[in-house]
Amino acid sequence: MNDQWYFTYGSSLATDQKKNRTGFIREVKRARLDGYRLAFNKRGSDGSGKANIVAEPGETVWCTVFRCSPDALREMDKHEGVAGGHYSRTAVRVRGDGDEALDAVAYVAGTAFLDNSLSPSHEYLQTILRGAREHHLPDDYISRVQAVASQSDSADR
Numbered sequence: 001m002n003d004q005w006y007f008t009y010g011s012s013l014a015t016d017q018k019k020n021r022t023g024f025i026r027e028v029k030r031a032r033l034d035g036y037r038l039a040f041n042k043r044g045s046d047g048s049g050k051a052n053i054v055a056e057p058g059e060t061v062w063c064t065v066f067r068c069s070p071d072a073l074r075e076m077d078k079h080e081g082v083a084g085g086h087y088s089r090t091a092v093r094v095r096g097d098g099d100e101a102l103d104a105v106a107y108v109a110g111t112a113f114l115d116n117s118l119s120p121s122h123e124y125l126q127t128i129l130r131g132a133r134e135h136h137l138p139d140d141y142i143s144r145v146q147a148v149a150s151q152s153d154s155a156d157r
Helices: 015-022 070-079 122-134 139-155
Strands: 004-008 028-043 049-068 087-096 101-109
Touching: 004 028, 004 070, 004 087, 015 070, 015 122, 028 101, 028 139, 049 070, 049 101, 049 122, 122 139
Parallel strands: 004 101
Antiparallel strands: 004 049, 028 049, 028 087, 087 101
16 A cells, blocks of 8 residues: 655644645654754745754654555645645654654755745644644644744744
8 A cells, every 4th residue: 555654744733734635644643853953944835934844963843644645645745836846755764652763754845945034924833833732742842833933033023
């Protein structure tokens, strides 16, 4: 069947958002990606910052992995703008609860769409935070997401 784990750290972290994009969710696990940090440096079509992961030793991105069929990942490719270079699918090794190693794919922003002066829209950030709480991500990580968004916002001023 060739299912893959999809590591989601943006608005698809919210289960309802993920279901709207790919349909039924068969399995979901909490996970972390070590050696990366969350950024809002991907320019969206509305001009706001969208979530991205950036390699950074010593940092960790907490989120979830969803078990996806090839068809579900093709739908995500369309949504994430893979054909237009907005994001590319990248192989990552994540750690689930209990330190279980899982091979997954994550979407990483294309270089043509990177802009470190961006900040996320309020609605987009709230969707990410809702998903983070829904999946019981660590409180300190949720606070860090809010801080990153605030730093992005203050950099604009």
